[in-house]
Amino acid sequence: MQLTQNDAFHKVETKYPEINKAILQNLDTVIKIRRDLRQHPELSFEEKRTSSIVANYLREWGYEVQEGVGGTGVVGILKGRNPGKVMGLRADMDALPMDDEISAAYKSINEGIAHTCGHDVHTSNLLGVAKVFSELGLEKGTLKLIFQPAEEIGQGAKAMIDEGVLVNPKMDLLAGLHVAPILDVGEFSLVNSTYDCAAVDIFELVIEGKGGHAAHPHRAIDAVMISAQVLVAMQQIVSRQVDPLKPVVLSFGQIVGGTKGNILPNSVTINGTVRTLDPDVRDQVPESMEKIARGIAESFGGKAHLDYQRVTSSMSTDEHAKNDFSELVTELFGEDSMHWVTPSMGGEDFAEYSKLVPSLFFRLGTRSSEETDYSIHHPKFDIDEEAIRYGMTLFSVLSYKFLNE
Ligand SMILES: [Zn+2]
Ligand SMILES: [Zn+2]
Secondary structure, eight states, X not given: OOOSOGGXXXXXXXXXXXXXXXXXXHHHHHHHHHHHHHHSOOOTTOOHHHHHHHHHHHHHTTOEEEEEETTTEEEEEEEOSEEEEEEEEXXXXXXXXXXXXXXXXXOOOSTTOBOTTXXXXXXXXXXXXXXXXXXXXXXXXXXXXXXXXXXXXXXXXXXXXXTTTTSSSOOSEEEEEEEEEEEETTOXXXXXXXXXXXXXXXXXXXXXXXXXXXXXXXXSBOHHHHHHHHHHXXXXXXXXXXXTTSOEEEEEEEEEEOSSTTEEOSEEEEEEXXXXXXXXXXXXXXXXXXXXXXXXXXXXXXXXXXXXXXXXXXXXXOHHHHHHHHHHHHHHHOGGGEEEEOOBSSOOTTHHHHTTSOEEEEEEEXXXXXXXXXXXXXXXXXXXXXXXXXXXXXXXXXXXXXXXX
């Protein structure tokens, strides 16, 4: 492994020589683990191989290990020589149901499953941090490492919380990261607003009419026409009913109805997603959707049924932790490495922890060339592995400082 930007770590070397040395000594192993995970991706709640690899390493390195937390989740605990604060670090382990189209030797061998969201990187990076602290030990406090399943379907964090991951011991701070090909290697970003990313809800709306011959619409109740009116009217929730300073996305990704151009169908089914940042707006939108769908459908003699499901909450992290992180990045790698960005209307189930524990979530730059410029969830997504050194450094130094302050 040829590392190109060693001088970028000059400050880390001077200020945290032990951590820097431990990271360098283990980087090759971590990259090997990462490539092995990329080659053997597993879907949400099916991360059996991955979680047993994680648990075995943690045990070997002297961690207290809990397995099967919230399905396939793993927790590793390392206690310091003296009592103190508890620092939590979280990684997600699942892959996506899609093909892997990278040309590297570590391309997925599991057909139709790919680590195109970089959770292989998150998992190996956190294992790397585990190794660093198993070598250095902790003077004070406790390190709690959370390897969660099923982030992609927004259920893993909740499942682990339901099985007690937030207690015994309770954490004083929980940090997470996500790889970001929109940032260069060596760059980091944080969100400069109350909410980091959006709450994700999904819905199925069924408009019921009465089928018939397209030539005699007056003897039918046209579910297709009602659906069209409902879709257009619902966009007015965004533009007319919600405070314009509070973002909402209302998208309909699928409409299914009818079999032929001259037959009016009995019903039309519409699937979509709602994204919001503000929890009050999150409550407001489905109420309005229900009223509009029912009102319009009934006015034409039809019916509407809305099945609305809340998947993940919006993420709100700790102001203080964000500022500390930003200062740390600036101190270690310079001002240009730190970016403050606007919230994303995408979702991340780390949000579930962020509602209950002081949290920090940052993005880790992974781009350095054309090959590493594909967005996450693209079949050719891959990272410049030098990013892992940055990820391990930030998680390690952050934890070290937090526990020793
Ligand atoms: Zn993803
Ligand atoms: Zn992801």
